[in-house]
Amino acid sequence: METTGGIQASLSGRYAVALFDLARDGQSLETVADSLAALKGAIAQSPDFKALINSPVLSRDASGKTIAAVASSMGIDPLTTKFLGVLAGNRRLGQLPAVIRAYETLLSNHKGEARAEVTSAHPLTKTQITALGKSLRARVGRDVAIDAKVDPAILGGLVVKIGSQMIDSSIRTRLNSLAMAMKG
Numbered sequence: 001m002e003t004t005g006g007i008q009a010s011l012s013g014r015y016a017v018a019l020f021d022l023a024r025d026g027q028s029l030e031t032v033a034d035s036l037a038a039l040k041g042a043i044a045q046s047p048d049f050k051a052l053i054n055s056p057v058l059s060r061d062a063s064g065k066t067i068a069a070v071a072s073s074m075g076i077d078p079l080t081t082k083f084l085g086v087l088a089g090n091r092r093l094g095q096l097p098a099v100i101r102a103y104e105t106l107l108s109n110h111k112g113e114a115r116a117e118v119t120s121a122h123p124l125t126k127t128q129i130t131a132l133g134k135s136l137r138a139r140v141g142r143d144v145a146i147d148a149k150v151d152p153a154i155l156g157g158l159v160v161k162i163g164s165q166m167i168d169s170s171i172r173t174r175l176n177s178l179a180m181a182m183k184g
Helices: 011-025 029-045 047-054 060-074 078-089 093-111 126-140 171-183
Strands: 114-120 144-150 158-162 165-168
Touching: 011 029, 011 078, 011 093, 029 047, 029 060, 029 078, 029 093, 047 060, 047 093, 060 078, 078 093, 093 114, 093 144, 114 126, 126 144, 126 158
Parallel strands: 114 144
Antiparallel strands: 114 158, 158 165
């Protein structure tokens, strides 16, 4: 198996590996990735959906039926829908964000690309993401898949994480460094 190491060590990683293997066998890696991206967006944008996946009061049956209805309304592919049913049946829907991150990492590794988590104070445009991708590709020597997030607390600039490497050019960090230097 090409998926080894740290991903398999966690519960969410084991679920992600299982989904990845099924998707690879069914030649639907990108279809599942698109469905997971839609779910990731729903988790980020819908407090109700986030509450649903984290609800401890829903029974396994109710959770399974609800997530199946949500998946159907979102146009989620059949494999991912079944997978969501398994998560609901095992009371693991709360692991979904971590499973999505692990799947994205597995897919990037499969494609031979690095994965970068980029945090900015404001949403990046497609042009900015493309330019950043080219710059990061030159730095790491291979294609880079970018997972863009917004955090207004950084004030400006970017925070880029690629594996264990972090590039922090945020204004918040610069101001903190300046404050420390002024304290002496």
